[in-house]
Amino acid sequence: MRSYAEISYGTEKLGSRSLLSAVMRLARAGLFEDYVVYERNGVWAFAGGALTTVTLDAENVRTVTGAGESATPWTGSSSAALGAALEASAPVANWTAYGYLMFEFAALLPALATRGAVPVEGELARMIVPRVEVLIDERGVVSRAWDAADNERIREILEDVAEPPRPVVSAVDIRTDEGGYRERVAQAVKEIRLGQYQKVILSRTVDVPFELDFAATYELGRESNNPARSFLLRLGSWESAGFSPEVVLTVDETGQVMTQPLAGTRAFGRGAGNDAEARRVLESDPKEIYEHAVSVRTSQEELRRVCRPGTVAVRDFMDIKERGSVQHLASLVSGTLGATHTPWDALEAVFPAVTASGVPKRESLDAIVRLDETRRGLYSGAVLTFTHDGALDAALVLRAMYGQEGRAWLRAGAGIVTDSMPDREFEETCEKLSSVAPYLVRSQG
Template sequence: MSTTDERVRAELVTDPAAAMSRLAGADRFGEYVIYERQGEWVFAADPMGGIELDVDELRVSWQGETTAEAWSGRPAAVLDQALGRLPLGGRNAYGWIGFEFCAWALDAVAHVPARTTLAHLMVPRIEVRIDDTGHAISGATPDEAEAILALIAEDDEAPAATPAEIRLDPTGYRDRVAEAVGEINAGRYQKVILSRKVDLPFVVDVPATYRLGRANNTPARSFLLRLGGLEAAGFSPELVVAVDDERVVTTEPLAGTRAFGRGADIDAATKAELLADPKEIVEHAISVQTSFAEIAALAEPGTAAVSDFMAVRERGSVQHLASTVRGTLADDRTAWDALEVLFPSVTASGIPKREGVDSVFRLDHDPRGLYSGAVVTVSGTGALEATLVLRAVYQTTEGAWLRAGAGIVGQSRPEREFEETCEKLSSVAPYVVKG
């Protein structure tokens, strides 16, 4: 069957998120990952190969054939080597890694249940890219390209939401926060991010939720995926790590939160409050300090630097204190090394990271999975980007849910931290579309 490589730019797409939602919702291109960054959306679909890594087994597939084997060592190195064995021919890879991926580097393997999925990457046959110059299609047959163009050009109405109830808390979140504050004040660690899960009582139309949520959020990155039995859509507030073709490694820690979108005067007042709150400043400063140390451990000496320190960035229903940390990757380090060192994000785990992650596993109770993990893209040139998975909706055959957390330090108050989770859940909960 012949394929087309349609690289001629066409008319501008006025609503890329809606076009991407239609491509996903059409359900004719197999599994997919949609990823938005810096004004470009990509729809990567119909895997020709992939890599699945769980606690016990590595499975590598290519054009219908799958091999399975036990693995040992560190998950990042295992994925790097597995990708290197595939005949990619310059193709890109897309996928996700779960929070539990960090356990091997942080001595927390005993916390991870058997058969937990750690990572799932795929190499697409079809890629559709949309940016401010138009769109491009590669890898599709002529009939598929025609269908793609029709879906991109379609003019349909935005979906209607079934807002989710977020204030119920069967997880005992306030009590868990109080327990963490006690451990912090006893000197066990400085900070931990504890989260709570909100189950949804209906099946979710995830592509439609992505479309409606993206229209009402201001993410650093956004994503929509269906891969390995998991559907998810989210509006990521920050990068975990990016390594570009010039080997510049970047992370963007966000810590310190107030509500946003409640009117200009209220937003200005809460911004001033955020910038003056000692608890929020301490939380942010220790996060940046940790991120800088991690970048410095990866980078050529003297290249690690902090920029935009403690800027305020608006992310949907909340505003955060934010900084950027960069360095030039040392010659003996790879992009996957950078991912391993910087994952999980310090703003989604804790400080020190080892003790923080241990506390997460003990006090968050159920596995996080994709929540506070990352959606990952790997270019044909080896550049890598991993965006933090927060402000998202998740769905499997067992149900659908939301999840949000807050950074707990010694000055934390359980009621305020619970309220912060509500503020973050409000980035997604009002836009959930019932399936």
């Protein structure tokens, strides 16, 4: 099988620019119609163009390559069908695929099908094997391309010393409640007290009333956020950028599995004294502790389905993670993948993230269908990478902005439990939206 042409060079080629600034030059260069920027553990990846595109809906998995397009009905596991199509169609060795799962991908999982649900229409997953993959970290740049000439184009872009002007942000009002969020929270609390479910995450949208420059907004926002993962993408009909507070799932090439539930929230970034007081309240509030504990318990139960017996464990229970404008209770749940299970099985076990759906999941998904404003799409789905040797990394799509068909919007939610108060849950959505809303840049195109 053919390999990518590869070159590498040191960070001195980037001049005085930050790694973020360097990768943004590639995103702005307009080299490719489709691209993904994905930040993980200090490494920035730029994946541009598509050698292979694999999409999946409720009935078919579709593959587009240089040889043409095919559509095949899938049966059994939807995620396994997605993975198998990638492995069968990737034309290059040592590939990494980049893409997303919509929140509604959950409807394809038999254990989570909601009562009376009709088949979900439209695309639910999209992955590409890129023409060009550029990895940038403190050690240097690795550029891998199907066409060796693209490596030189990448180098020229990264070495260009010109800097774009500092963008100007535009304000958006995040405090209006046009979707009746408080009323929906109150209804969920009633249903929880009737025993229909224990927890549900309800969300609300905020429209952006101008054309959004996703790349400039991402760059500004990333300077002020400290996410677990971050991403910027333009794939198919979607544009999105975000500062993911938590990891849905990682599986490394040796089968080590990890998920990171964050649940329980207070504001952050309002001065040292206010932040310390908010942390004290967060760590002692029975509602927040309960919300976090049921999420961790669910994560353990989910990983036990696919991990070797006795390997699932919780680390750093109820630690504090500071994520932009908020701070969360956080825990790590890990295990070793069972011999008969795959990374896609592990993803199905935890998807959608319990911290973006609820407990129990099936009942909470039914409540989301009834009580959330609109279909979620990318919101609370996953942006993910999957490699030829079975490593998978999936970031929860939160603290993000979304664009499709000329419309742009923000979205945020809160975990509703029996002691939830509608005004406080609305305020929590405002706190989360403040990780993104101050950095919106109007498109000049």
